[in-house]
Amino acid sequence: MFIQMHSEKFMRFPEGRTKALTFSYDDGTASDKRLIEIFGRYALKGTFNLNSLLFSEECRDWHGRMDEDETYETFADAPHEIALHGARHIFLDRVSLPEAVNEIVQNRVWLENKFNRIVRGMAYPYRAYGGEIREAVKFAGAVYARTTDSTHSFALPGDWLELNPTCHHGDSRLFELADRFLSARPERELKERDPMLFYVWGHSYEFDGNGNWDLIENFAKRMSGRKDIWYATNIQIYDYVRAYKSLVFSIDGERTFNPSALPVWIEIRGRVYRIDGGKTVIFEKP
Numbered sequence: 329m330f331i332q333m334h335s336e337k338f339m340r341f342p343e344g345r346t347k348a349l350t351f352s353y354d355d356g357t358a359s360d361k362r363l364i365e366i367f368g369r370y371a372l373k374g375t376f377n378l379n380s381l382l383f384s385e386e387c388r389d390w391h392g393r394m395d396e397d398e399t400y401e402t403f404a405d406a407p408h409e410i411a412l413h414g415a416r417h418i419f420l421d422r423v424s425l426p427e428a429v430n431e432i433v434q435n436r437v438w439l440e441n442k443f444n445r446i447v448r449g450m451a452y453p454y455r456a457y458g459g460e461i462r463e464a465v466k467f468a469g470a471v472y473a474r475t476t477d478s479t480h481s482f483a484l485p486g487d488w489l490e491l492n493p494t495c496h497h498g499d500s501r502l503f504e505l506a507d508r509f510l511s512a513r514p515e516r517e518l519k520e521r522d523p524m525l526f527y528v529w530g531h532s533y534e535f536d537g538n539g540n541w542d543l544i545e546n547f548a549k550r551m552s553g554r555k556d557i558w559y560a561t562n563i564q565i566y567d568y569v570r571a572y573k574s575l576v577f578s579i580d581g582e583r584t585f586n587p588s589a590l591p592v593w594i595e596i597r598g599r600v601y602r603i604d605g606g607k608t609v610i611f612e613k614p
């Protein structure tokens with residue numbers, strides 16, 4: 329095993345874990361209930377991206393969207409994040425910028441009031457993002473926004489407002505990626521020592537349409553119960569990374585202060601340290 333000798337530092341997830349797994353599911357359809365049940369069985373966490381003006385009877389034909397009450401009952405007590413997906417699921421690049429802003433703001437106002445919580449995440453409806461839309465998302469106060477562009481990578485997002493997922497659940501490489509993710513040991517590597525994020529997205533109604541609920545069931549089972557994986561919602565990961573990035577270091581890199589309210593974990597010279605909010609830690613000398 330390679331022992332890190334020098335002062336390079338690596339973010340570790342809560343309790344020193346090297347990996348995180350998260351999910352992102354769109355549109356708020358009735359099949360989300362079955363997906364939530366599967367996530368619950370395997371203690372997985374994710375984010376559900378919801379519209380807020382598509383509750384009429386006609387919208388039921390649109391992949392089984394739920395009405396207002398059903399939406400509330402499905403997500404109010406679920407241990408998952410709810411996030412923005414536009415009020416009406418329109419192409420945000422096919423309306424004026426003020427209308428795009430209104431789509432996101434109305435969506436956020438509704439979700440926050442209905443669910444009595446702060447909503448800061450988003451998934452872009454369709455594939456429209458970038459340019460002015462990015463500004464609209466930012467001004468509406470979203471801190472991250474997911475695209476549908478697969479990276480097939482486990483790197484942490486470089487740009488949270490164009491957050492690219494690892495892959496869609498229907499990707500032919502899903503289980504190959506799962507094997508790679510599960511067998512990786514960043515803490516034993518010389519160069520590939522960075523923390524890893526596996527980010528899967530999709531629509532739960534696709535499992536009904538394709539008759540393949542076993543796919544997500546098998547994936548959930550395979551990924552669950554691992555000591556080195558943090559199972560978290562999108563916003564939990566965002567907040568954690570932000571807290572880690574707020575760490576303040578002395579010039580020699582041997583002392584760090586955590587100005588945030590969250591405890592964060594850091595690895596240096598093969599040792600993992602927990603740094604509580606408001607505390608300073610001096611790393612052990614080599």
Ligand SMILES: [Zn+2]
Binds near residue numbers: 354355413417453454
């Ligand atoms: Zn959608």
